[in-house]
Amino acid sequence: MTYEETEILGLTALAHMAAHEEIITAYLRLTGMTPDRLKDSATDPATLGSILDYFLQNEKRLLSFCQAEDIAPEQIVAARRLLPGGEITADNI
Secondary structure, eight states, rough: OOOHHHHHHHHHHHHHHHHHHHHHHHHHHHHTTOOOHHHHHTTHHHHHHHHHHHTTTTTHHHHHHHHHTOOOHHHHHHHHTTTTTTTOOGGGG
């Protein structure tokens, strides 16, 4: 997976969140971000990593996203590794 593909996947995850009010509301509460701050930092690699982490932390949410976007869950894991804080361990999945 290239870094460009990782960014696209992160933005796809953000778009999926934005289309599902309950998902984005929970993400904003969890992170303490405002909608404007999220919009302003949407291309920040750390924000994209945080978004992918959010999906990786809940199997049901992850699988729903992957099914909706026709993405293999392994692609999310691979993309997450390329972003800041991307070392995936049993503690952060």
